Every structure is written in C-alpha cells, then in structure tokens.
Amino acid sequence: MKDTPAPPQNAADIAREAFRRLAMQRTAPTPDAYRTAYNEIAGIRAGLDAETVLADFAKNLAHTRGDAAVLGVRFNRAIEARDWRDYAEGLSQLIEKRLKKTPPVASTPVYLPADDSQQIRLLRELLTRTLIFAVASLLAGSPELVAESESLAAAIKDAQTEAALNGAASRLKQLCFRIELKSADRAEQQELLLRLFRLLLDNVRDLLEEDSWLRGQIDVVQSLISGPINHHVLEDATRSLKEVIYKQGTLKNSLAEAKITVKNMVTMFIDRLNTVAVSTGDYHEKMDIYSQKIAKAGSISELNSVLDDVMRDTRTVQTEALNSRDEMLAAQQKVQGAEAKIHKLESQLAQMSELAREDPLTGSLNRRGLDDVFEREQARAKRRGTPLCVALLDMDDFKRLNDTHGHGAGDEALIYVVKIIKETLRTMDVIGRFGGEEFMVVLPDTSLQDALRVVARLKKELTKRIFMHNNQRLLITFSAGVALSAPDEDPKSVLKRADAALYQAKKAGKNRAVAAD
Ligand SMILES: Nc1nc2c(ncn2[C@@H]2O[C@H](COP(=O)(O)OP(=O)(O)OP(=O)(O)O)[C@@H](O)[C@H]2O)c(=O)[nH]1
Structure with a gap:
C-alpha cells in the first residue's frame, strides 16, 4: 500500500505546493486557479473563505431596499475591484447608520454613494425635470413659486449628502403646500370673477327691451357659462359675442x-x-x-x-x-x-340670437331653446342638489276649436295660453312650445308635489281668464303629465315619462294633471 504524503502545515509550504500542483496540471497560474489549489491543499472548504462570505453579504444587501441596497451595490463593486478599503469604509457607514442608530452629526456629513444606482439616477433626473419643466411652467403667474421650483430642482441635482437630500425633501413638501394654497386661491378668484360676470349679464339683460336681439345673445352666453366652465365653453361664448359685436358695428x-x-x-x-x-x-x-x-x-x-x-x-x-x-x-x-x-x-x-330659439307664433321658446334650458337647469339642479320638474301640457280638443272657429282662432288661443302661463309662473320657470298645441314647462327647484300645485294654478288661471274670440267666450283647458327629473337622467327619458303621464291624463278624461312614475 502506498503511503500518501502528509499535507503541508504552514502557509509557505502550502503556497509552494499549490504552485507545484498547477505546474503539474499544466494550469495557468491565474489568481482564481491558484486560490482553488491553495484551498484544496490547505483543506479549506470552497465558498467559506472571507472573500466569499463578504461577496455573499454584498449580494444579499444589494437585493434589499433603500439605502442599504445602495451600500450593497458599493460592496459588490469593491469586491470586483478588490478595493477592501472601500468595502471597510462602507461597512463602518453601515454600522454607524444601522447598528448604532445615531443620527449623523451635521459636522460630519454622510456622503451618498459616489455613484448612484441607475434607478436612483433616473429618479433624481425625473424629479429635476418635473420641477423645471412641468411644475414651473404650470406656475406661470407666480414668479416666486417658479423661482423656488427651479432652485429646488438645482438643489436636488447637486445633493451629495444625506442631509442635503433631507433638506431638499422638506423644501419639496413646503413647495407642494404652497402650490395647494395658491390653486385654492385661484379657484376662488375664478369663481368670484364668474359671479361678477353673471351679475353683469343679468343686469345688462334687464336693461334691454324684451325683443332685443342682444338679449337673446346674452341668454346664450348665460346658458353657456352656467354649466362647468372649460376652454371650449369660454371660446364658444367669446366667439358668439364677437360675432354679435361685429354685426352690431356693421x-x-x-x-x-x-x-x-x-x-x-x-x-x-x-x-x-x-x-x-x-x-x-x-x-x-x-x-x-x-x-x-x-x-x-x-x-x-x-x-x-x-x-x-x-x-x-x-x-x-x-x-x-x-x-x-x-x-x-x-x-x-x-x-x-x-x-x-x-x-x-x-x-x-x-x-x-334668441329668435333662433323662439317659436315665432307664441314668442315662447321653441324645441331647441327648451333643450338648452332643460340641459342647463339639469346641470344646475345637480350642482345645487335641488329638485327639477317638467310638465308637458297638451291643449284639450284643440282640433274642434280649429274646426269650429277657424285656424286663426286656434293661433290666437295658443298665444293667449302662453301669455297667461308666463304671467302665472315664477320668473325662473320657463315655458316653451313643444310642438303643435303641446307645451313644456321647466320648473327648477320644485318638488313633484309643488309642480302639481303649479300646474293646478295654471289650470285655474286659464279657466278664470276666459279667452274671447269674435265676442265669444271660449273655454280652453289642457291635460298635463308632470315628471321629476332624476339627477343624471337622460332628458329623453324624463320627457318619455312625462309624456306617458300626459297620456294617462287624456285617457282619464282630460283637463287634469297626472304625476309620472
Ligand atoms: N291653430 C293652430 N292649430 C294647431 C297648431 N298646431 C297644431 N294645431 C292643431 O291642433 C290640433 C291637435 O289635434 P289633436 O292632436 O287631435 O288633439 P286635440 O284635438 O287637442 O285632442 P286631444 O289632445 O285628445 O284633446 C290639430 O288639429 C292641429 O292642426 C297651430 O299652430 N295653430
């Protein structure tokens, strides 16, 4: 049996033996090959040397989150470069920050890793660009905030220490707070201006004669700005006013x-x-x-x-x-x-102007005008949380009136009905001709019960103030369907319900009002 030689005991012998083995195996004496041979001869188990332990530690650290990961990346690089001094410095920082848990003293700034990880660099850049291009341009009109936004962007770009970064973070919070305050101010100012504009329009409108074309135009602008204001709405209002001003000048x-x-x-x-x-x-x-x-x-x-x-x-x-x-x-x-x-x-x-939205016979709104008013009132009711009702009125036996007294008498009766209804309604209520001998009444801020009461009052007025034609007293009555509009209900559906109720009123014997389901 052949005796195996005893393994060398001291480091110099092991090193010599390692070289000899590499020469015998005709292996190039690279650091890795040499380390492997040395470990084998010295009986050191692979993967458990200090360097491997440190490399594993660095790898694990790099997979964590936050600044620990940054240190992990630094350790990995130090291992690759065999820069043990850098590794040691990093370890001391880790001990200072994580294990001793003492806040860094202002006089000894904690430097951020020399080169940020790619994600951090990207985030820093994005934040800087956001502050300079997006935030600053949105703040036009507030030069002090623009200046702060730009200076903060520069500070974030240059922040090398943790303290500088923390300072920038608190400035960022402060800037957000100031922007929030400013936007609230602006919204309030805009609301005030709009209120002023509406007041002005209301007053100008009242100064104009009933049939003035400018009055109609003012109504259009009023209805345009009564809904949510946006760029297009303002452009439309401006364009229509400009057109009127131009025509007026000509x-x-x-x-x-x-x-x-x-x-x-x-x-x-x-x-x-x-x-x-x-x-x-x-x-x-x-x-x-x-x-x-x-x-x-x-x-x-x-x-x-x-x-x-x-x-x-x-x-x-x-x-x-x-x-x-x-x-x-x-x-x-x-x-x-x-x-x-x-x-x-x-x-x-x-x-x-308004005439384009008016029924030429009765001077009440036409179908288009009614659509506009209903849409406007529905938006307003939703905004204010108030009820909105519509009533469809249809003259009873109108064909007989036409046939007996002539079409002219029918026309006069329609004009008369509109006049009485207009005089009986509140100023905020609107009547329009829905078609033929059918009318629609829009009743803002009115519950279903109140709307039924309003319609009953209209009936009473109409029977009280008898219509005269060729010295003959003619009784005019109507049937009605009344519907309460649900907040987001499609106008078509409200009208459909009101129409169904009107049909019920006719079927039940006319000259009455029925509430829609
Ligand atoms: N004079 C006049 N008549 C109109 C006008 N528009 C529609 N009409 C008439 O109104 C009449 C409506 O007739 P119908 O739909 O049968 O209704 P009605 O006779 O009122 O019967 P009920 O609704 O059931 O009470 C028709 O004769 C139309 O010609 C108008 O502008 N002027």
Whole structure:
C-alpha cells in the first residue's frame, strides 16, 4: 500500500505546493486557479473563505431596499475591484447608520454613494425635470413659486449628502403646500370673477327691451357659462359675442350711412324745388312779357321770333324739372338700397340670437331653446342638489276649436295660453312650445308635489281668464303629465315619462294633471 504524503502545515509550504500542483496540471497560474489549489491543499472548504462570505453579504444587501441596497451595490463593486478599503469604509457607514442608530452629526456629513444606482439616477433626473419643466411652467403667474421650483430642482441635482437630500425633501413638501394654497386661491378668484360676470349679464339683460336681439345673445352666453366652465365653453361664448359685436358695428355703420343719404336727399329735394320754383317764377314773368310782346307784334316774323324765345324758355324749365326728377329717383334708390341692407343685417342678427330659439307664433321658446334650458337647469339642479320638474301640457280638443272657429282662432288661443302661463309662473320657470298645441314647462327647484300645485294654478288661471274670440267666450283647458327629473337622467327619458303621464291624463278624461312614475 502506498503511503500518501502528509499535507503541508504552514502557509509557505502550502503556497509552494499549490504552485507545484498547477505546474503539474499544466494550469495557468491565474489568481482564481491558484486560490482553488491553495484551498484544496490547505483543506479549506470552497465558498467559506472571507472573500466569499463578504461577496455573499454584498449580494444579499444589494437585493434589499433603500439605502442599504445602495451600500450593497458599493460592496459588490469593491469586491470586483478588490478595493477592501472601500468595502471597510462602507461597512463602518453601515454600522454607524444601522447598528448604532445615531443620527449623523451635521459636522460630519454622510456622503451618498459616489455613484448612484441607475434607478436612483433616473429618479433624481425625473424629479429635476418635473420641477423645471412641468411644475414651473404650470406656475406661470407666480414668479416666486417658479423661482423656488427651479432652485429646488438645482438643489436636488447637486445633493451629495444625506442631509442635503433631507433638506431638499422638506423644501419639496413646503413647495407642494404652497402650490395647494395658491390653486385654492385661484379657484376662488375664478369663481368670484364668474359671479361678477353673471351679475353683469343679468343686469345688462334687464336693461334691454324684451325683443332685443342682444338679449337673446346674452341668454346664450348665460346658458353657456352656467354649466362647468372649460376652454371650449369660454371660446364658444367669446366667439358668439364677437360675432354679435361685429354685426352690431356693421349695422350701426349702415344706419349712419342711410341717415346721411336721406339727409342728402331731402336737402337736394329742397334745393331742386327752389331751382324749379325760381326757373318757373322767371318763366311766368317771361311769359307775361312774351304775351305783351305777342299782343303788340305787328308781323309774323316778329311773332315767330317771340315764339322761338317762348319755346327755348319752356324747354329750359322742362329740362330743369326732368333733371330734378332723375336726381330724386337716384337718391330714392340709394335709400332703398341702404334700407334693404339694414333689414338683411337685422334678420341675420335675429337668427343668431334668441329668435333662433323662439317659436315665432307664441314668442315662447321653441324645441331647441327648451333643450338648452332643460340641459342647463339639469346641470344646475345637480350642482345645487335641488329638485327639477317638467310638465308637458297638451291643449284639450284643440282640433274642434280649429274646426269650429277657424285656424286663426286656434293661433290666437295658443298665444293667449302662453301669455297667461308666463304671467302665472315664477320668473325662473320657463315655458316653451313643444310642438303643435303641446307645451313644456321647466320648473327648477320644485318638488313633484309643488309642480302639481303649479300646474293646478295654471289650470285655474286659464279657466278664470276666459279667452274671447269674435265676442265669444271660449273655454280652453289642457291635460298635463308632470315628471321629476332624476339627477343624471337622460332628458329623453324624463320627457318619455312625462309624456306617458300626459297620456294617462287624456285617457282619464282630460283637463287634469297626472304625476309620472
Ligand atoms: N291653430 C293652430 N292649430 C294647431 C297648431 N298646431 C297644431 N294645431 C292643431 O291642433 C290640433 C291637435 O289635434 P289633436 O292632436 O287631435 O288633439 P286635440 O284635438 O287637442 O285632442 P286631444 O289632445 O285628445 O284633446 C290639430 O288639429 C292641429 O292642426 C297651430 O299652430 N295653430
């Protein structure tokens, strides 16, 4: 049996033996190969040397979260570079921070790892960009906040110590708080301005005559800004006002032009009359002289010469009169042209305004106007948490009224009904013609019970104030369906319910109101 040689005991022998083994195995003496041979000879179990332990520790640390992970990454790099001094420094920091749990003293700043991990660098950059580009540009109008945002971005970029980073964090909190305060201020200011604008519109509207086209336009702007304000709503309101202002300016110019033309025409007319009067005055005087000459004329040739003079003077008067007539005609045409232009502009204005939302027969809102009002009131009711009702009114036996008394009587009856209803309703209630002999009444801030009471009052008024046609008293009644709109209910569905209730009222014998389910 062959004896195996005893393993070397001291480090120098082990090192020599390790070289010998590598030479025999024809293995290149790299540090790793040498370490493996050395460990085998010294009987050290692989993976349990100090370096392996430290490498494992670094790897595990790098997989944790927060600044411990940053240290883990640093240890890994130190191991790769065999920079044991850096590893040792890192370990002391870890002990200081984690194990002793004493806060770092201000005079001995704790430096952040020399190079951030990729995620930290990315986050730092994102925060800096957010502060400089997004936050600062959103704060235009608050220069002190813009300056703070930019200076904070620079501070975060340059923060090398933990204390600097903590300082930047508390500045960031402070900045957020100030921005919050500022936005609340702005929202309040905007609300105040809007309230002021609405007040102004209300007052201007009341100053205008009932049929003014500008009044309609103001209603449009009011309804535009009654809902939630956004960029598009404001643009729409501005555009429609601008259009009116432009048309109004043109109309004013045309009116001024027409006025001047009429003035010129009248002046010219008087002037011409004067000329005609003067020339005919001269003419009459001359005629007197000519008749004396004729009386005295002794020969034909003498008479002929007088006649020539008479003819010449007569022609002159005629020409004067013709000239005057032509000039007057031209001036008249000019005035007519100006008038036509004014009418055209006026009708354009009327179309743009409330009239486009009005029923021409009764002067109440038309279907489009009603849609707008209902939508506006529904938004308002939702915002304020108040009830909103609609009532559909349909005239009873209207066909018979038309057939018996003529269509004209039917038209007058419709106008009369609208007048009475308008006089009976509150100012905030709105009536519109839904179609034919059917009307819709929008009742804001009204419960279903109250709406039924309102409709009952309308009925009573209508029977009390009898409609007269050709000295005949005609009784007009209506049936109604009343519905309470649910906060987010589609207008179509509210109307459908009101219509179903109206049908029930008709079926039950007319001249009554039924509440919708
Ligand atoms: N004069 C006039 N009549 C209208 C107008 N619009 C609709 N009508 C008439 O209103 C009448 C409505 O007739 P119906 O739908 O049968 O209703 P009704 O006769 O009122 O019968 P009930 O609704 O059942 O009480 C029709 O004769 C229409 O011509 C209008 O603008 N002017």
